[in-house]
Amino acid sequence: MYRDWLWDNGDFRFTPRGDAALAEGLQVVRQDLLARLVSPRGSHWAFPHEGSALPDYVQAALDELTRVEVLQEAERTCLEDARVEEAQGEWTEGGLRLALRLSGEALRLLLPWPLEVKGA
Numbered sequence: 001m002y003r004d005w006l007w008d009n010g011d012f013r014f015t016p017r018g019d020a021a022l023a024e025g026l027q028v029v030r031q032d033l034l035a036r037l038v039s040p041r042g043s044h045w046a047f048p049h050e051g052s053a054l055p056d057y058v059q060a061a062l063d064e065l066t067r068v069e070v071l072q073e074a075e076r077t078c079l080e081d082a083r084v085e086e087a088q089g090e091w092t093e094g095g096l097r098l099a100l101r102l103s104g105e106a107l108r109l110l111l112p113w114p115l116e117v118k119g120a
Contacts, residue, residue, distance in 0.1 A: 002024065002025060002026075002028035002029060003022055003023070003024050003028060004022070004023050004028045004031070004032075005020050005021070005022065005023070006020075006021040006022055006023040006027075006031070007023075007031050007035070026102075026107055029081075029083055029102060029107060030107060030109065032081065033078055033081060033084070033100070033107075033109065034109065036050055036051060036052060036077055036078075036080075036081065037052050037054055037074060037077055037078070037109075037111065038052075038054065038055065038115060039051040039052070039055075040052075040053075040055045040056075041053060049080075050080075051077075052073055052074070052076075052077035053073050054070065054073055054074060054077070054111075054115060055115070057069070057070050057073075057115075058114060058115050059114075062113070067091055070096060070113075071089045071090075071091070071096060074087075074089050074096055074098055074111065075087040075088070075089050075098070078098060078100055083102050083103065084100050084101070084102055085101045085102060085103060086100065086101040087099075087100050087101075088100075092110075094110055094112060095110055095111050095112040095113040096110070096111040096113060097109070097110050097111075098110075098111065
């Protein structure tokens with residue numbers, strides 16, 4: 001079972017009592033992967049190999065080559081997480097949809113394009 005602080009738009013979420021809210025299970029994996037996908041590689045001082053090149057594509061023309069590069073970068077970035085066994089992406093009307101297999105469990109993410117981060 002995974003447990004971590006719950007993030008909301010880049011900040012901690014708190015309970016009505018003022019305690020830090022906790023995320024559990026797949027919610028932790030989801031927020032970890034989303035943070036990794038939208039953070040530029042090397043932007044965290046303690047984990048310089050974390051992050052992705054997806055922010056480099058934010059204002060790029062969304063032609064077929066860019067779609068392929070973004071899809072491959074998203075899949076590769078997800079596979080860098082030890083909890084992810086398989087990653088498959090596809091472009092949909094809403095953005096890039098990633099289907100991930102995690103040691104027996106499935107997790108689906110939708111990255112709206114243009115890239116933006118929203119709280120869970």
